[in-house]
Amino acid sequence: MRKTLWPHLRPYSRWIALGVACSAMEAIFELLIPLVMSDIVDVGIANADQAYVTQKGILMVVMAMVSLCFGLGGAACSAIAGQGFGANLRAAQYEHIQEFAFSNIEKFSTASLVTRLTNDVNNMQMTLMMGMRLLVRAPVMLVAALFLSIRISYRLSNVFLVALPLLIVVVALILTKASPLFRSLQEKTDALNLVVQENLTGIRVVKSFVQEDYEREKFARRNNDLRATSQKAFGMVVINMPVMMLIIYGTIIAVMWFGGQMVYAGTLEAGKLLTYFTYITQIMISLMMVSMIFMMMTRSVACAKRIVEVLREVPAITNDAAVTEQDENGKLVPATVRDGSIDFDHVSFKYDSASPEWILRDVNLHIRSGQTVGILGGTGSAKTTLVSLIPRLYEATEGTVRVGGRPVKDYTMEHLRDAVSVVLQKNTLFSGTIRENLLWGNPNATEEQLWDACRSACADEFLERMPDGLDTDLGQGGVNVSGGQKQRLCIARAILKQPRVLILDDSTSAVDTATDAKIRQAFATELKDTTKIIIAQRVTSICQADLILVMDGGRVVAQGTHEELMKTSDIYREVYTAQQEGVSIGG
Structure with missing residues (x-):
């Protein structure tokens, strides 16, 4: 599948690399800001040093602006790569379909081909756009925040030994259940599009035979099938959010409990605990981003398989056996029809x-x-x-x-x-x-x-x-x-x-x-x-x-x-x- 799709993505590889770099730099600058904030609390405020607080505050603003610029750059690059990839996929499918014989088109059905050209491609380009940002930003923030939080307090970081495995298990279970549902979702979309296409194309026949009620019932059945499948597929995805939030807030409560005791005992500074809370939030948000991207990728993989089916379909009628002949100048050209026999x-x-x-x-x-x-x-x-x-x-x-x-x-x-x-x-x-x-x-x-x-x-x-x-x-x-x-x-x-x-x-x-x-x-x-x-x-x-x-x-x-x-x-x-x-x- 990767070999089939990569040629359509290759022209935007530079934009992808630049977007990935921008997203990584955005994440790094965001991670450095809490450290500056910690210095303001533990040094500037603790020593009532206004000049120090002002200096560090200006540094925070500069870092935020730099992070914003990298973020804008990453968004622009991801939009160019995503939209370009989508356009290439649509063009490749459309051009390949033009080579299909009637038997090839009948194999897929017109409605299914329309869905693959539009809906499936849209899902893939959206996944690429989101993935370029989140799949870089989230891991960078996750790893860096874990490293910095462990550096602040190794003992307090033991909370993650419970939280992270729970999150991984939950995401894995949801992805396992959701994957086949997304494939079914695209097939139900094909079926609905077929009904709509037939109805609109043959609207005069429908009206002349007074079959509006029959067509409504047929549409309602397909529409209800799509709704039911969508509810199952996205219901699995929706479960991810409350479970993630439960684990995140449980982790925050645990850090507050143990961190508060450490501050009271004098083994941890208040500014460091405040910074620690920031990193916990970033870690958990990063995990949520990763899980969301995996959900999108699950559907995108189902769409990609359908697109690859079209691109790999071998036309039943080809020019492989075509011969050449010499024209009046002795140049070899494709054979032409001489007469109408x-x-x-x-x-x-x-x-x-x-x-x-x-x-x-x-x-x-x-x-x-x-x-x-x-x-x-x-x-x-x-x-x-x-x-x-x-x-x-x-x-x-x-x-x-x-x-x-x-x-x-x-x-x-x-x-x-x-x-x-x-x-x-x-x-x-x-x-x-x-x-x-x-x-x-x-x-x-x-x-x-x-x-x-x-x-x-x-x-x-x-x-x-x-x-x-x-x-x-x-x-x-x-x-x-x-x-x-x-x-x-x-x-x-x-x-x-x-x-x-x-x-x-x-x-x-x-x-x-x-x-x-x-x-x-x-x-x-x-x-x-x-x-x-x-x-x-x-x-x-x-x-x-x-x-x-x-x-x-x-x-x-x-x-x-x-x-x-x-x-x-x-x-x-x-x-x-x-x-x-x-x-x-x-x-």
Whole structure:
């Protein structure tokens, strides 16, 4: 775990060292002040020497100011190191998550990853900030105060032989009980975040089905679980304080009893006893600080393990097998997709290698570059899974998928996915303007190119009615546009890439048939050389395609043109007839 986290902490090692030095010096100056105070009582006041008292008083003020300066320096250094460490951890996790395949993200869940990026990192950086100060200040004060108190009175220091073991036992017991509870606490936080995320993301569905009460009950259950676990975890921590105070005040009473007798007997000066009380307080406060830091570290260790799990997760899909080729200047560069031809060579797939169930089974296909391919099949026939293998959103379990004549593993994911544009079943737009979302397709697109893409996707029809046009703010997730408008904007974004392969996964389901026909016509004229793969439920959306695939049970059970399939495929013919009858009835 230390090897994984240290690289993110190393850039701030100098700040940590400087902060530790400042905290140590702050503690040392604080410890010297009681000695000066003892001299004032035993020498200055005892001898009625005003000049001596003034001199020592000024020295105390100077020492306090120096201690304050070191304290401020330590606080500044700990803040820089802690916040920097936290920022590095968040950045490292976020960058690593970007490399995850879908299977990696599904392993953790989105809500858990958000918690690890925020809550867990916050706990670690707070522990570092507090630890830099307290883990230095407390031991220095503890050891130095013990040494100085023993120097004042060896006999009186025997009180610590009882107090210290008691404190150590109490802290050890509490830490043993609290450690597993903090791990559980973070898991309960994940569960609560999942409910909140689902509710807010699907708030329209919740309201349309009038399920607010059900969602409230689900939230209440998770919230109560988190509260109960928090009470157990922090209840153990809270016990630490009264037990510590009991031991501290017991120690003070014992020192007062035995020290008072020594002062009365003349074996200990009153000023020394007063100084001794100061050191006792510092020793006990130091022990309280140490125990508090250990409590924080217990939770921080639980958070660190969760963060390390993310950082050590090996992406299921990597660029390790990518090859290079020579460019026109003879320089070796990553292989690029030359054309939009696609081949499936005995491809099979399942999400979990241990699962006995295959999602795709022995798929063999050849799609020529520039062809328009339609895919038809019932729910669960693995249409989306099939096209997801082309840009390597998932990896084929068996067989080989080729794009542009090369196995997809020969390309880096950046080059492959830059050549394959996908409009997924679930359309996603991001907060910001329409222009900012469209520029994902081509960051250098001109105003004319943006509007051309919008016209091809029939998005210009509603954009021209918007006062701000392309600069209209979409809101979070594109809530300011309808489902059909969102689909057309996503298609326009994909067109802007001018990809070798364009995949539309039921991406025109929310538009009317006339608009669907216009979009398909635009594809035929604007993207002649692009291979177009269209998954659709409406036969009319794909009947003009060069090749139509009929899928059932994870297999391609038929392929051909519309006319060929009407003669050879019972499934295709039944779907077409049923839809035509539905149109006739509707008309």
